[in-house]
Amino acid sequence: MQPLTSVEGRAIPLGLKNVDTDIIIPAKWLKTISREGLGAGAFESLRAEPGNVFDDPAYKGAPILIAGDNYGCGSSREHAAWAMLDLGIRVVIAPSFSDIHSGNAVKNGILPVVLPQDAVDRLLEVAREGQPITVDLESQTVTTPYQDRFTFDIDPFRKHCLLNGLDEVGLTMARGEAIGGFEAQRAAAQPWLMRGTSI
């Protein structure tokens, strides 16, 4: 995963609430066995509308997306994060995110920034003017050329992984001994739990 420290650039002013992962990437694009090339299907139904923000040349290649409440709700498909990454999106700003999608985003080096609705509204305005927005993960701030400055919260572990581009699987495998101890305890106390399909 690519580390993420600071992102500066134009922001796509989507603003829509309840953007589900079927909107981000429709099911017919999920038939792939790879993570690449999903940008072609990203936001397909929205892009079918004339004058949509995604195909507006002003936002071509913009690394930031601004959305409404409950971004990424619905299906757990990580393809949504892969599709956004393929479009070049590294930061999404919204008043709230679905739990699953924000986890998927972070694991792919995309930063979900939660800000209150009024801050999001202000950033939408700035984005619509075509002005750049700066998101700095180290200081947990979002700033604009108009001196707007918003701070956001992020789970310290997620921040650490994003800043350093860390692979969670590798980190957890290093805890193999603790996991083994837990399993041994369970196997002794509640053996049925460890049988699974081998019963």
Add this chain to the structure above:
Amino acid sequence: MASRPRTLYEKIWDAHVVETREDGTALVYIDRHLVHEVTSPQAFEALRLAGRPVRRPELTLAVPDHNLPTTPRLDAGGRPVPIADPESAAQLAALEANAPAFGIRYIPATAREQGIVHVVGPEQGFSLPGTTIVCGDSHTACHGGLGALAFGIGTSEVEHVLATQTLLLQQSKPMEVRVEGDLGPGVSAKDLILHIIGKIGAAGGSGYVIEYRGRVFEAMTVEERLTVCNMSIEAGARAGLIAPDDVTFAYLKGRPMAPQGAEWDAAVAYWRTLHSDEGAVFAKSVVIDAAQVEPSVTWGTSPEDVVPIGGRVPHPEDFADESKRVAARKSLDYMGLTPGTPMTEVPIENVFIGSCTNSRIEDLRAAAAVLKGRRKADNVRWAIVVPGSGLVKAMAEDEGLDKVFIEAGFEWREPGCSACLGMNPDKVPPGERCASTSNRNFVGRQGPGARTHLVSPAMAAAAAVAGRLADVRQLG
């Protein structure tokens, strides 16, 4: 030492924490992992590239469901029929190869036990009370109906579970949805959960794990509880839970992967401790009056867009907040509906009975009870019933339900996700409407341009007969 009263969620959580990190993230043990063909190929690929084995292959069960066509899987000579779509075929082939390569039990597409992951898990007794269950699929919440902490994960997490049998998680907050009183006649578990989502909103459970409480749930069968918990994700919750009880134990006893003998007794004794303690504190509590719940139907493109069947298509201007007004206008435009239209005047061309929400035997019985001796209306072009598993299908056929459906003009299909999502050949054509027992009415969910109205199995059957959305209680 007397411990603090805990919620059911907290009890299951506490029992699975391997260790807690300084920053509050917990390494949580995963007891059961379900895998299907769509969200797993990239996870297996990553393991292979890194040379990582699967830590506990016996705790994962793999079955294909999303991509499979629901037409017959064997030809006249008993040979498997290949999938025509090359990409779908490649995904299926990947799972068929990956599961044995990593030592994972695989249920093939042609097996009687094949079905939708969330139907198969409980049916096989693989999903058990008090366990943590994950799957690369958001409707994993379904298994909460057995009193399991079950939730959907992304593909990176699928890889994480395969390699480590754990996940790094932040604890959610416990939320209670308490339903008081009893449901009226003709009102089902699906109507109740749609009503609840309509009340709390598509993000109302965000950051929470919901426990459904009240005698309504105690009176429900396991199938009904699975339907309720299934749609917790549609309220934004990470998971949904109903405390296990004798109904749960009776359902699980004797299932192939459920504990046996002395282990069964020990398991039941443990499961009896799995309920929220008196005085346990919920971070959020919502009370629903069961008497207010009517057969429910969605009008828009978010599962929170719910009205009773006696209601009308809403006016966008009636919503308090601007973003909802914008969303409602967009939804109505997509759905081709005029504000103020009575829901019972909305004609439908397609009916889908199936999905992990409503494809179990009881769902099929409820729909068949309505259809018996009736036929679908002429304007209903396409009506299909897709059992949740081969075992459900066989049971329904033993009861003669297949004949009821076929005589009513429905097609009787092979198990799979089918028209729940536009991924396999079962799709609703653009601009057409579908009364669907599935769980998502998102834009394009049932196919590009498809218009979905979420309903219960009985209401889907009523819609088929009436040729429009209809109140099953008034069918006479």
